[in-house]
Amino acid sequence: MTALDTFREETRSWLEANCPESMRTPMPEREMPWGGRNATYANPDTKVWMDNMASRGWTAPEWPAEYGGGGLSKEENKVLQQELARIKARPALTSFGLWMLGPALLEFASEEQKKKYLSEIVKGEIRWCQGYSEPGAGSDLAGLQTKCEDKGDHYLVNGQKVWTSYADKCDMIFCLVRTDTTVKHDGISFLLIDMDTDGVEARPIKLISGASPFCETFLTDVKVPKENLVGELNKGWTIAKRLLEHERSMISGMGMGAGAASMGGMETVAKENFGTDGEKIADSSIRQAIADHKMDQQAFGLTLKRSSEEAKSGQGMGAASAMFKYYGTEVNKRRFELLLDVLGTQALGWEGEGFESKELAVTRSWLRSKGNSIEGGTSEVQLNVIAKRVLGLPDA
């Protein structure tokens, strides 16, 4: 038996003992395990599961153990993910800290910062939000204006962020601030700000899906300790870009997402709604559209797989995150449009009688999916990145 087999056996029995039964069922949106100081748990098992996993560092399996991570190798993590998938375990922790900030801190933060922030993230103690976009700085992110002045023993921050996802529920924000107004990219710094500090105010904004996950965030004379600067002053853009790569790979994973799965597979629904001709969906254009979509999805999945195999063997697809962000989010949007076609009137309910909850969830997710090709850099911006960085096409 190889070491990996032993690891699999141990993992399997540990998960058997430590993953509560209710954590092996599909996860409703309101039971998402975001963690944080003010977290509430609609299902108490969510907290048990998070704590159990965090105790082994398995909420961040590949982060070094000294920072609270699992210290697993890629191969071990793969085994862990397979075993989690086998029992249909929910994620133990979902967090911007895990997906975006953590990987950037591992690369750019000081030793003290890593010790403090990474272990908090692993345990789900602190919930982070992302303070990048501003009213005047979206695609042109480096045009940001939120001012940060050195006041000797602290920084003083004034400005406004916008589209800050979950700002009203978060404990800390990682923020891009302007520390030099005479230059563009080289005048940006990366600052960590506690949302409880005086002068920080988050106001929720309502989305087309009816939910209010993101906010305007006002920063008025906010005092920030100097040790909260990550990396060097005016060198924040490098960190910002790297973090965006992590964000993009996270978002592009949605190309493979659920949605249809919760409906029992769209071909099954299509058979119910359109009838069958033998095994075939009777409506041939719907059947074709579904096949096209499934081919897209399989081809995209294979490309993700190839990219990770190439990364392991030291080759690289180059600026792959922009391609995956672009392609994955567009596939995801198409999937929801197709689901709408397949479900007909049943995907057009807003609330109340006449619709099953999973049907209402499709409606809301369809609306939410429109944001996929905007958040984390729009599709057009991804195409710009590919054209410039991968294909070497010059700017005008």
Place this chain on the structure above:
Amino acid sequence: MALVLTEEQTMLRDMAKDFFTEQVPVTNLRKLRDDEDELGYDKAVWAQIVELGFAGILIPEEHGGTGFGPMGLGIVMTEAGRTLAASPLYSTAVLGAGLILAAGSEAQKTELLPKIASGDLLTALALEETTHHNPANVAMTAEKSGDGFKLTGEKRFVIDGHIADTLIVVARTDGAAGEAQGLSMFLVDAKAKGVTVTRTHMVDSRNAAMVALDGVEVSADAALGSIGGAFAELENVLDLGRACLAAEMLGGAEAVFDTTLEYLKERKQFGVIIGTFQALKHRAAEMFCEVEICRSVVLEALSALEERRNDVPRVTSLAKARLGEAARLITNEGVQMHGGIGMTDDVDMGLYLKRARVQAQMLGDSNFHRARYADLGGY
């Protein structure tokens, strides 16, 4: 790690790339076309291909081949596709060797495979009878006649039909056109009595022919594989052919994309390089994504064949459908982004465009494979 090449496969690819770019550039196809060459392929080039071991790439060493398997074959096809190299590789090294390996008796393998590997035997698959690929839609009959069979009917779109020594003919010993049951395969000497081969001149300047069989007598041992049950054996090898076509199409798509990208960086209008126009940049970036996706599906189809996985039909249909669409997009964009010069015969865009449409029809276009993919998915 099935989606990245092994060291051995990388060496094979580099060797094939060097060979085709240096020895069989696109000018080779132009010359065959402009000279109205009777064979439609270059014998000297074929000899070199044989020399390199590509003709016997699928064939095990014991039968005189190099035994690289489907992945190796696909790698070579991609490089051949990149320069539009015209040769009997597809008809003979892919389909001929594939069918004999899959369905042949020991005696047939021992006799024929070494001849394919040594370049002495060219084969052609005579399958299609209608405007669109449909392997069960065979009406050609094979009636019992003495100890053997008598074949009657007409075939079209027989790739390399007029240069083949041996035709591999799919005919019906039972049942009616459209049924999978009752199909059989026969090895027919192209010079046998009653065989009429008429070369067709195709838009891609590559070889194809119509084949008419008028009561052609063959002996019992001319049967390749089981009588009446050839469909399954055939389908398997058709999947190999489809994957190899997808691989060849990938090479063409890559070549067009690379050439077009270079042009975007060099052509000036309005005082600037046209590659600075965002309308073109974004389309170039989309083509890049498409090429990456194509690489993945082709590698997946080839590795499924290599590993004899049971999702071979599904992933080869995925690859063939995808490449059909992608090659259409990329060759169209290639012409468009070259402007007027893209419409001229002087640049290669048109040659790739024309070849891509023929490849798309061979062994099933995107519609065929999309439908098959859905069938296999049970919807």
